[in-house]
Amino acid sequence: MRRILVLCLFISGLALAQTEDEKRIRSIFDTALTDGMAYDWLNHLSNQIGGRLSGSVQAEMAVDYTKAQLDELGLDKVYLQPVMVPKWVRGVPEFAYMETSPGVTTNMNICALGGSIATPAVGIKANVVEVKGIEDLATLGEEKLSGKIVFFNRPMDAELINTFEAYSGCVDQRAVGASEASKYGAVGVIVRSMNLRLDDYPHTGNMRYGDEPINERIPAAAISTNGAELLSTTLQLNPDTKFYFKQNCKQFDDVKSFNVIGQITGSTRPEEIMVVGGHLDSWDLGDGSHDDGAGCVQSMDVLRLLRKSGYTPQRTIRVVLFMNEENGLRGGTEYAKVAMEKKEKHVFALESDSGGFTPRGFSFDCSDADFEKITSWKPLFEPYMIHSFTKGGSGADIGPLKKDGIVLSGLRPDSQRYFDHHHAANDTFEHVNKRELELGAGAMASLVYLFDKYGME
Amino acid sequence: MRRILVLCLFISGLALAQTEDEKRIRSIFDTALTDGMAYDWLNHLSNQIGGRLSGSVQAEMAVDYTKAQLDELGLDKVYLQPVMVPKWVRGVPEFAYMETSPGVTTNMNICALGGSIATPAVGIKANVVEVKGIEDLATLGEEKLSGKIVFFNRPMDAELINTFEAYSGCVDQRAVGASEASKYGAVGVIVRSMNLRLDDYPHTGNMRYGDEPINERIPAAAISTNGAELLSTTLQLNPDTKFYFKQNCKQFDDVKSFNVIGQITGSTRPEEIMVVGGHLDSWDLGDGSHDDGAGCVQSMDVLRLLRKSGYTPQRTIRVVLFMNEENGLRGGTEYAKVAMEKKEKHVFALESDSGGFTPRGFSFDCSDADFEKITSWKPLFEPYMIHSFTKGGSGADIGPLKKDGIVLSGLRPDSQRYFDHHHAANDTFEHVNKRELELGAGAMASLVYLFDKYGME
Known part of the structure; x- marks a missing residue:
């Protein structure tokens, strides 16, 4: 009898937790869809700055702009991480x-x-x-x-x-x-x-x-x-x-640029770091809205959405806007190098670099046991039409962080239209739908929330 | 022991059937994506004819064009079903x-x-x-x-x-x-x-x-x-x-128009009719590409894709392009009325009228038992990123067919961008992605195939 009672309490505890998560995730998505900043930020990046090839004036404008926007969010820490990047000019x-x-x-x-x-x-x-x-x-x-x-x-x-x-x-x-x-x-x-x-x-x-x-x-x-x-x-x-x-076209000497980083420091496990990011550079023909302005502004909004939902993360959450994914991966490489030098403990990294389309799921590069645990969260995403959790790649910029014990993940939006725009002059703002972009930000924030709350222990 | 053997045979039979279905569906999707006609037909409907409001010259051109295209497919029967429709003119x-x-x-x-x-x-x-x-x-x-x-x-x-x-x-x-x-x-x-x-x-x-x-x-x-x-x-x-x-604007007297119908007659159960359709009329401001040119050309291609896959349907499959969904539903009403007068036995009807976007699933208006059976087919759709089978509505035009024993269904594409274009001057061809349209046709043909093969008995 006592055992049954304990079981009942355990089950009702689970049900309660479920309800809390459902509510939190609902609140994250509601805010993303009615009070998101991603679309406004992307409008500026795309229409006021434009294509952001590494080493270009526009890439540096994008560094300044996104740092200023992160500063305005009142995070615990916002800083630039220097990195030398190649400078190739089309001519x-x-x-x-x-x-x-x-x-x-x-x-x-x-x-x-x-x-x-x-x-x-x-x-x-x-x-x-x-x-x-x-x-x-x-x-x-x-x-x-x-x-x-x-x-x-x-x-x-x-x-x-x-x-x-x-x-x-x-x-x-x-x-x-x-x-x-x-x-x-x-x-x-x-x-x-x-x-x-x-x-x-x-x-x-x-x-x-x-x-x-x-x-x-x-x-x-x-x-x-x-x-x-x-x-x-x-x-x-x-x-x-x-x-x-x-x-x-011409290759010039490398020039100095930056990864842009903003951080909410964890309340109880500040030494455990979760990264969410995209790459700030783009090709030069379009304005880089899908590749990867979308991933940058979604990642920036993840921190804001979590804040707005009233959640206090246990772990440190860092948004990283990587420089030079397209023609060098120098930003991602440098970030991982510095992390190793500083003996930082990264537990999770999530990248959005597949366009700002309707989110369909996530891919995970992690152990089978971790994947099983993460898959148990899938029902929480289904009300948002996010159905696909797969093992596979994550994102180029976070790849260098790979080692045992870290979970790497990539947002997987609907892929049908991505290559209509990828690296071409029609990768432009008008081809990004506001709601689709925002649903991606909501999905990412929800995954970061669950990872922070439950971890992989 | 004998029972176990029988069970094993039964299970291996199921596995074999599964493999056949997987192959058939793969072949349907491959054809849709590499040799589909939907996009070309839509190009003509949208760019050579344009908006097709009931009673307009364009609506009649669309009747002639789609009938001629169905004639070319060499179906068992292609015909026009007369229906009086309202004629409202914008001015x-x-x-x-x-x-x-x-x-x-x-x-x-x-x-x-x-x-x-x-x-x-x-x-x-x-x-x-x-x-x-x-x-x-x-x-x-x-x-x-x-x-x-x-x-x-x-x-x-x-x-x-x-x-x-x-x-x-x-x-x-x-x-x-x-x-x-x-x-x-x-x-x-x-x-x-x-x-x-x-x-x-x-x-x-x-x-x-x-x-x-x-x-x-x-x-x-x-x-x-x-x-x-x-x-x-x-x-x-x-x-x-x-x-x-x-x-x-002005309302004129009703004018004569038509539903456009094409049929493959069933090989062993010709009296059981399965309908697949969309509505041929549209509003007048755009060219009606998403609403509902897409549904018409997808439905037309369903018959062609099944043919090309080498499948011989047991039941009769009818494509119906309904006239006057937008401002009267006269086509859907007339079709159901004639079906009742002729004592035709309709067992299944599938409508696509939610835009030509990436298909996400189907909704079903049917008994719980039928829904359970249909849901058992869901794994066959998941390789195509089609995850959502729900109980709910179907389509306005097939609604009048509703009665006990019929399964009504609606294709459910991604809905985020639909209302950006719905009934407006920007419901135009360039906003339809060829692959998304074709995936919808493939999904519909696959569902029709499974329904025909397994039925609801």
Whole structure:
């Protein structure tokens, strides 16, 4: 009888806790949707500042602006963490055409890939060899590729429901296409944009030469998906079609920049640190609203939403706006390095870097036992149409924090439209829906709340 | 031992069936995403035809176009079902301003509500009384309302995650605001648009006078959410602010139109009919891409996707493109009436009329036992990020088919952006994402497949 009573008390205790969590999470979402700051902050970042490539004036304006906004929130601590970042500048104009017979040309939309060298000032004109991937290069060999422009044209796989998987399956063409093609004497590469939609926007993104000697490097540019289709068809009709492109980009010496950090110090376990963040830098073509202005302003609002809900965290919660995710990951690397030097104990890190779309769930990089515990919270998210808790990656910037005992997590918004905008001139504010952005902030704040309350012990 | 063997065979049979279903559904989604017709059809409906208000030339063009497209699919039967529909015409120009002092005016974006009468040719100018809902009218009474324009300004509730619930909580203002306000001597009504976002688009939609005598009816118009905020603030600063509006709309006699129907006749149970559909009419301000061009083209593609997957349905599958959902529901009513007269046995009906956004699930109007059986199929949808099976409504057009033994269902896409576009000039093709539309078609075809295969016996 006594045992039954204890059991009953235990069960009613559980039920009560559940109710408290439901109420807290309801209050967090209500505030996010009716009194959120994320959308206003994003409006400023996107429309008053714009694209924030590492080393640019805009990136420094974004550092100043977000620090000032965090200062206004009255957190326990707001500071800048210095970090040296690469400075690559696109230079304008970029220009390309295809030439089907001498003098008969069609202009094409291109953009230099991030990190690419310039073409010679007069541009490059050469015959084109279309390939479907890196592995085709060895088959064709130097005989077929020497002196040519290699056109990488393997599209993203439309059958994959998670578009990030389709991206992963293609992005090697952009990342290492130029360094691989130059081994066979190619003079330049053109890469089909990482975009599932057919449209006219070229999408930039990082590429790397590795330790290839500077005088052997060849320039690389992205072409829009419509452009890629047109070029491919034209090459079938006329294999002798030539491609011309000219770009004027340049790598400068590294410059000083900053991660922007704000902190609420934990009440009872201040030494245990939970990070929530996104990256403040973006590519230069659009205003970086989805990638990753959204993740920054959501992360900033997490601290504010928790405050507004009246919750006093046990652990220290830090918002970190990382600099230079796009072309160097220097901010994430530096943050983890300093944390290790200071022997800081990080227990949880959550990144939002998949766009400001309707949140569908979270992915977790953690032990099976921790994942099981976290999964027990899933019913608390279902009223907000957040159903998907999966094991998998988290975010590039928090990756360097990985070690035993830390839970890394990524917000997973609906991915269908992300690559319509990713790294392109149409990654702009008007493509972010206020409610979708706010639901993401609410979801993140709710997860941080539960982690702080229950921990992984 | 024998029993165990039988059990094992039974279980392995189930596992096999599961695998077959998984394969079939995978093939349906693959085809939807790589070889779907929905987006092309929608492009034509939206960009070559445009808004399709009942009784308009465009509505008839849409009947001809969709019938011709269904004919091309080589179905077993394609036909038009005649139905008389109301013909309301907006008339242009519509025009409004607020006047803070004589001659000092600010133009406002408005649109007549569907079914409203015109203003007098010179328009209406009157003082404005702002209310938060129908119930305020009785409190204010004739003394305060007589001779005034009533301004209904209760916003949609941003805290509701399902935006359709927020819509339901507000739409009485639009539907019966005018007929209720006229009882107290009001001369016109202005209704805040049913839109969660602050923007400049007025959203139309149906209103009704019921049996109110024609000479007592007063005109009604929608104002954009930004306009409503501005008017409300202005009234606080200056309660004597006047509002002027002029509209020229007119109700004509009913005209003949059609439901468009295509059918694959069942192989073994042809007498059991499954309907999949959307409504072909739309409001006139945009091109009706989300409401409900999307539902029509998805429904059309369901039959094609099932065919392409190599599946031979046991039951008869009928796509029905209903006419006149927006301002009369005559198509849905007629379809059900004819079905009853012909003693047709409908076992299932699925409607898509909530926009062409990423599908999140289905709602079902059916018995608990049927719902339990259907819910057992949910794991088959989870690879496609479709997680939400709920009991609830289905769709307006299939509602008249309701009776014991039929399962009614509605596709439930993500609802966050729907009311940004609903019934407004920005319900246009560029706001539909191809993949999101196609995923909806795949989800619908998969549900129809499972219902046909397993039934509810």
